Amino acid sequence: MMNFALIGNQNCGKTTLFNQLTGSNQHVGNFPGVTVDSKEGIMIGHEDCTIIDLPGIYSLSPYTNEEIVTRDYLMNQQVDCIINIVDATNIERNLYLTLQLIELQIPMVLAINMMDEMKANGGTIKINDFSKRIGVECIPISAFKNQGISDLINAAIQTARERRKPLRLDFCSGAVHRCIHGISTMIEDHALALHMAPRFAATKLIEGDSILEKQLKLTENEIDLIEHSVTEMERECDLDREAAIADMRYQFIERVCKDNVVRAHESREYIRSVKIDTILTGKYLALPSFALIMALVFYLSFGPLGSFLSDEFALLIEKIIAFISELLLDYGLNTVVFSLVVDGIFAGISSVLSFMPVILVLFFFLSILEDSGYMARVAFIMDKPLRKLGLSGKSFVPMLIGFGCSVPAIMSTRTLSSNRDRIMTILLTPFMSCTAKVPIYAVFTLAFFPKHAAQVMILLYATGILVGIFVAFLLKSTVYKGDPIPFVMEMPNYRLPSAKSVVLLMWEKAKDFLTKAFTVIFLASIVIWFLQSFDLKLNLVADSADSILALLGHGLSFIFAPLGFSDWRAATALITGFTAKEAVISTLAVLMHTTIAQLPAALNILFTPISAYSFLLFTLLYSPCVAAIAAAKREMGIKNTLVMIFFQCSIAWVVAFLFYHLASFIILWL
């Protein structure tokens, strides 16, 4: 069994290469304790070779979760060979990471990606000389066109078998060299005790890596000696320790590139990107084009295309359920168990499953926007307004997805590199009113504000956003003080997304969604069914008005009385809304002994227009559904999630309370 690690910068085609190396034979790996995405797979044609796709990083410094995870993985796991992928069109900066990997003294090959693009634009790399200079075997490839992949696999396996470590270690001369050499010799024993290359440890110590300093268990005397040696070097080369090391690496890279790389002239891809960006990030057109693109994505996902797929899928599920029900009836299954299976489990899961096509379509478009490089532009144009809320431009995308569905929105916060930003974004996302709430709004506006339906809807969405902004300010000035993550980001060229990557991503999301539907929602459906079908003495009830759920509704209705709706049926609907927001409407219909179509007429018994709006405000803001809660729990832990639920319910209550009393007061005066 051989173990390969795929490492490279962001935007260098790493994921595309991983998909080419493994096909669909991959699964999401897990790093305990941190939410860093990584995947593992089996190399095509080599059953005994596993390959792990480590997060895209620019350096091996210990500042971000991604960098720490990668570093720990390389040092603590048995990696037989590193496959380092670099972008030929941007080779200087890509090699910065390569030099640090070389210092680790783990067998390694270099995959030089996008060679086709470089050659097409008049550039080239003298591969043989280049390989010799950096002491690592280099293989030119094009991950997108699937060229050079088998050469790469052969070279990697060969390198791993022969345990061929990178040959070159010295990138420098003069003061920096002396300093590295001296420290390297001094700490050799400490480093080897940790199975760490002394050379790597030495450069990291010079850079001022405090994590490593602790790991190495240096004596005070040794630390003093190191500091002394570093100060001397700083004085001699007139640069501080961090800059001196960075300068050393880049100088070496510049020398190697000067001798072996014929730079491409301004590439077609670059010129095309700059042209597209005169519109998409242009001074006047950036925001309108952004609004247009998002409107289009949402229209296609939730409009005709999405709803068509969703309806078809719902019909299919219905047919399957009808078929199974018939079989069960013929079999003569106990009626209670039958009710559990059909009314409880099937009904619950199918209501959520019918959303899957919409979510997949949404993800299809979003992954195209992501892979093409547009999301980086969105972060670029939206960074300033979001910084006022204590967030960075990168948080904008998840919140936008939140208008569709909180579940994928929360899952997409993975791309944020700081914990603080991630948690804040997850807390804010549910305030962006999701599409599952639309049926509730529709029924209520039809019943109480038929002439002002659109205004009421817009007002609700706006309220959600405003409350979100208010909460962001609140969080920023209390719990999550501190600055948003720095925004130093590479702006990649626009690229055609690879079909394979998009399809694999959708498949992954579908799998994720199905897992959730059959675990969390499965359980929640059973619980709700039980509460709805039995009374406290565990007798089956004929009318759900006598059930435990109704009892709960009665018990909780005092909470909602100050908001203007004290009827137990409203409270009960809100409880079931916890499993999925659509359930609010279906529950109300069941409890009012009517159909969803007839529901608007029946609602007049329960609500006045003012209390109806108060109810809408509450549903807009209160706890997200079980699926979203499950997603949030996975991303930020149970404690934060419980706080989120409590916090949102409180805000919903306060807002609805204020609205109800203010509005009643105003009406009285008019």
Place this chain on the structure above:
Amino acid sequence: MTLDELEVGEKAFITAVNGEGALRRHLLGMGCIPKTQVELHKVAPMKDPIEIRLRGYLLTLRVEDAKKIEVERI
């Protein structure tokens, strides 16, 4: 002068990278080191962040952080 004071299209050499910690190390790692040539490529519609070109690629950073990079116009 500092990086944010350049006009769009102007080129300069980096003379010093100030600041500290993660951000500084990140800037250095991305190739913002003294003697490197940079060009101010674009300013975001709301005047912040900015986009610079160096070593053949584009890098975005906030004005606040660009103030930490000292440059000399060519």
